[in-house]
Amino acid sequence: MATRDFAAHESHAHAAPQGFIRKWVFSFDHKVIGLQYYFLALTAVFVGMFLSLLMRIHLIWPTVALPLVGEIRPETYLSLLTMHGTIMVFFVLTTAPQGGFGNYFLPIQIGAADMAFPVLNMLSFWVTLLGYIVILAAFFVPGGAPLHGWTGYPPLSALPSAGPGEGLGADLWAISIGLFCIGALMSALNFITTTLDMRAKGMTMMRMPLTCWAWFVTAILGLLAFGVLLSAAILLLLDRNAGTSFYVPLVVVNGQLAAHKGGSPLLWQHLFWFFGHPEVYIAILPAMGLCSQLVSVFSRKPIFGYKAMVYAILSIGLLGFMVWGHHMFMSGMSPYTAFAFSIMTMAIGVPSAIKTFNWLGTLWGGRIRLSSPMLFAIGFVSLFVSGGISGPFLAQPTLDIPLHDTAFVTGHFHLIMGVASIFGIFAATYYWFPKMFGRMMSEGLARWHFWFTFVGTYCIFMPMHYAGMAGQPRRYSQFTELHYLEHLIPLNKFITFAAFVTISAQFLFLFNLFWSMKFGKKASDNPWEATTLEWTTATPPPHDNFGGRTPVVYNGPYEYSVPGAPRDYVMQTDPTVIAAH
Amino acid sequence: MGLVLLLIIWLITFASTYFFVAKTWWLPAGASSSAAAIDHHFTVTYILMGIVFVAAQMFLGYFAWKYRDRASAPKARYSHGNNTLEIVWTVLTAILFIGLNLMSSSIWAAERFRPAGPGALQVEVTGMQFAWYFRYAGPDGKFGATKPELIDPSAGGEAAIGLDPADAASKDDVVTGTMYVPVNREVEVILRAHDVIHSFFVPAMRFKQDAVPGLAIRMHFTPTVAGDYEIACAELCGLGHYKMHGMLKVVSAEEFEKWLAAREAEKQ
Numbered sequence: 088m089a090t091r092d093f094a095a096h097e098s099h100a101h102a103a104p105q106g107f108i109r110k111w112v113f114s115f116d117h118k119v120i121g122l123q124y125y126f127l128a129l130t131a132v133f134v135g136m137f138l139s140l141l142m143r144i145h146l147i148w149p150t151v152a153l154p155l156v157g158e159i160r161p162e163t164y165l166s167l168l169t170m171h172g173t174i175m176v177f178f179v180l181t182t183a184p185q186g187g188f189g190n191y192f193l194p195i196q197i198g199a200a201d202m203a204f205p206v207l208n209m210l211s212f213w214v215t216l217l218g219y220i221v222i223l224a225a226f227f228v229p230g231g232a233p234l235h236g237w238t239g240y241p242p243l244s245a246l247p248s249a250g251p252g253e254g255l256g257a258d259l260w261a262i263s264i265g266l267f268c269i270g271a272l273m274s275a276l277n278f279i280t281t282t283l284d285m286r287a288k289g290m291t292m293m294r295m296p297l298t299c300w301a302w303f304v305t306a307i308l309g310l311l312a313f314g315v316l317l318s319a320a321i322l323l324l325l326d327r328n329a330g331t332s333f334y335v336p337l338v339v340v341n342g343q344l345a346a347h348k349g350g351s352p353l354l355w356q357h358l359f360w361f362f363g364h365p366e367v368y369i370a371i372l373p374a375m376g377l378c379s380q381l382v383s384v385f386s387r388k389p390i391f392g393y394k395a396m397v398y399a400i401l402s403i404g405l406l407g408f409m410v411w412g413h414h415m416f417m418s419g420m421s422p423y424t425a426f427a428f429s430i431m432t433m434a435i436g437v438p439s440a441i442k443t444f445n446w447l448g449t450l451w452g453g454r455i456r457l458s459s460p461m462l463f464a465i466g467f468v469s470l471f472v473s474g475g476i477s478g479p480f481l482a483q484p485t486l487d488i489p490l491h492d493t494a495f496v497t498g499h500f501h502l503i504m505g506v507a508s509i510f511g512i513f514a515a516t517y518y519w520f521p522k523m524f525g526r527m528m529s530e531g532l533a534r535w536h537f538w539f540t541f542v543g544t545y546c547i548f549m550p551m552h553y554a555g556m557a558g559q560p561r562r563y564s565q566f567t568e569l570h571y572l573e574h575l576i577p578l579n580k581f582i583t584f585a586a587f588v589t590i591s592a593q594f595l596f597l598f599n600l601f602w603s604m605k606f607g608k609k610a611s612d613n614p615w616e617a618t619t620l621e622w623t624t625a626t627p628p629p630h631d632n633f634g635g636r637t638p639v640v641y642n643g644p645y646e647y648s649v650p651g652a653p654r655d656y657v658m659q660t661d662p663t664v665i666a667a668h
Numbered sequence: 669m670g671l672v673l674l675l676i677i678w679l680i681t682f683a684s685t686y687f688f689v690a691k692t693w694w695l696p697a698g699a700s701s702s703a704a705a706i707d708h709h710f711t712v713t714y715i716l717m718g719i720v721f722v723a724a725q726m727f728l729g730y731f732a733w734k735y736r737d738r739a740s741a742p743k744a745r746y747s748h749g750n751n752t753l754e755i756v757w758t759v760l761t762a763i764l765f766i767g768l769n770l771m772s773s774s775i776w777a778a779e780r781f782r783p784a785g786p787g788a789l790q791v792e793v794t795g796m797q798f799a800w801y802f803r804y805a806g807p808d809g810k811f812g813a814t815k816p817e818l819i820d821p822s823a824g825g826e827a828a829i830g831l832d833p834a835d836a837a838s839k840d841d842v843v844t845g846t847m848y849v850p851v852n853r854e855v856e857v858i859l860r861a862h863d864v865i866h867s868f869f870v871p872a873m874r875f876k877q878d879a880v881p882g883l884a885i886r887m888h889f890t891p892t893v894a895g896d897y898e899i900a901c902a903e904l905c906g907l908g909h910y911k912m913h914g915m916l917k918v919v920s921a922e923e924f925e926k927w928l929a930a931r932e933a934e935k936q
Contacts, residue, residue: 336882
């Protein structure tokens with residue numbers, strides 16, 4: 088646990104660039120790269136959201152011709168679904184919390200001048216952006232975007248003849264994922280090295296804010312998971328284009344014998360979910376870290392059980408690699424392994440519950456300031472509980488029999504991995520916007536944004552649980568073919584209307600974001616009266632983060648309401664000795 | 669604003685819970701021997717998780733209001749936590765989650781570890797874009813050979829699954845588009861797929877299993893109530909996924925024999 092002195096990390100610093108291109112486009116500065124990731128994710132989230140709106144419209148009015156888009160056909164619905172999932176999971180949920188906020192604030196929060204490898208950092212972003220452009224291109228090639236879902240199970244995803252979109256569109260999909268993996272791997276290396284090597288003097292591991300712990304463990308997960316997905320994507324491309332048969336056995340598609348033999352469709356599922364399950368934590372761990380941070384800051388109370396929180400993050404990271412088989416209970420894999428995967432999955436619920444208890448413990452006896460970042464943090468806890476509570480249903484193979492691949496699963500993972508993580512992103516935006524742009528966001532707009540989004544997302548995703556229990560399968564573009572689904576149509580209409588309202592409310596956020604950049608109230612250096620290092624430097628931070636100074640850390644990150652202290656918070660850099668810890 | 673937050677969190681909690689408790693939308697009525705056990709365990713899990721859900725949300729809303737910052741509020745408590753509490757809730761959650769899991773493992777074992785009994789009726793179920801076909805072995809009790817090169821989905825029936833007419837065992841095989849089974853007799857399903865992955869989902873039977881190209885997966889269930897039950901595909905299989913459905917007809921043993929004999933007669 089070595090901490091480095093000033094000289095050691097100055098060597099990583101680089102001179103401030105002058106020209107526009109070097110400063111804002113091909114920048115080495117982790118803050119600029121963080122913003123680039125953030126705006127990439129912002130673009131992606133609106134695209135992904137628009138796709139989901141088209142899906143919801145098609146489910147309710149299947150034959151309506153929309154302006155520009157026209158009538159959505161069943162296969163188009165599946166393309167929308169595939170692209171929605173892929174864009175949201177990779178280019179939003181993995182990009183904004185880690186690439187965006189992690190990049191911007193990890194170095195500052197540990198007192199470093201930049202990431203360990205600034206050039207690599209720039210490269211990570213540009214490769215990720217390339218991946219994004221490639222996935223969008225899939226919409227515009229002959230046959231359109233693939234329809235095999237974001238999970239891309241072969242043989243469907245491996246055979247161009249298996250459906251529209253499975254030609255060039257599916258190749259682009261696999262290439263995009265491969266590119267994303269490369270970007271994520273480089274970024275993970277950078278995060279891990281930075282955390283281990285670049286901490287300021289006094290910033291021991293156990294003094295790091297929980298946000299840094301979350302980014303650190305997320306990076307380790309990324310390093311181990313994206314390598315596997317990259318291999319899986321390469322094998323898929325080989326099956327598709329080089330005549331190999333990793334995933335495809337002897338199959339007959341459209342009456343034609345495909346030129347494959349001996350592959351295993353389950354191999355892809357194992358590789359994909361070996362990545363796919365840790366990916367859930369890659370998306371949500373940063374939000375968990377941030378939520379811990381905000382609950383403490385705005386309750387004016389130390390985080391309840393800091394060490395327990397750290398151990399919980401670590402155990403979630405570890406267990407996260409041993410549960411992938413719970414996505415495959417119905418896949419034909421050995422039923423005996425299902426038992427082991429199920430036990431591990433239930434076990435991962437324990438550290439998740441510990442975190443929830445500790446958030447509640449932090450609120451308890453606090454003096455809670457309900458500013459917009461805190462509203463979203465409390466919303467996160469609520470959503471995390473609601474989305475988490477359906478986990479123990481799906482984790483048991485017995486109950487997975489009726490629930491697997493139904494809307495129950497869609498509701499479950501959207502609440503927890505989707506909306507809860509997005510609430511983390513919103514909370515982070517409202518919290519760090521003053522530091523990043525030097526101005527405050529409109530608190531009034533932020534609150535309305537919160538109420539609409541909080542209630543709206545529940546109205547969208549809670550009913551999906553009911554529909555799933557009633558047996559509504561996922562990825563159905565119509566509910567008219569099966570009679571037992573007909574009584575679920577009103578429920579689905581309700582979901583669509585809720586989606587309209589919730590999506591509309593997101594423009595409040597978008598407007599607030601850009602309006603406040605220009606017209607927001609000027610922010611002070613530490614508007615939330617928080618203790619961590621980013622609040623000790625100028626707003627926005629200078630190129631080397633601390634303006635030639637190197638912070639020295641004396642305290643843990645959550646010293647609020649310390650008895651005898653002059654204010655209700657003690658900065659991490661405050662040399663006043665705090666007795667209790 | 670603390671009060672608004674409390675009210676909204678509580679309202680969401682009660683509204684969500686109401687629809688679960690009122691069973692407005694619930695598992696379709698079960699009609700197989702395993703349904704009762706699965707549904708019972710679903711209810712147990714649902715009650716335990718429901719208590720955790722309601723308690724956590726209630727506390728969250730209550731704390732957000734009770735400890736809100738206002739002029740008269742006392743200073744926040746300076747505490748870094750409590751190890752005893754950490755241990756207590758870790759152990760309690762572990763017991764709850766792992767215990768729940770162990771409770772249900774015998775149901776899973778009965779469903780998937782144990783093979784079908786000797787008297788089971790064998791039905792081969794084949795999924796393809798976008799239909800289900802069902803094959804009965806006929807009086808000889810043997811399934812005839814199928815050949816991939818003979819598969820012609822557009823022809824339907826025997827040709828759709830590539831039944832080889834040259835094989836003697838295939839002479840009495842019956843291939844249908846509707847699945848007939850006798851009530852109260854175990855059915856062993858042999859699941860296959862010819863093109864992409866499908867999933868054989870019969871909600872009323874509490875039965876779901878993927879059909880994977882290259883594998884012949886054996887599963888079993890025992891229907892206990894006569895009637896017509898819909899079969900869905902639960903794995904994304906292409907553009908017609910949503911309309912890949914079939915019908916399971918559970919009839920009396922006599923009716924089943926009569927139906928099968930009639931199909932055999934048609935074939936001759």
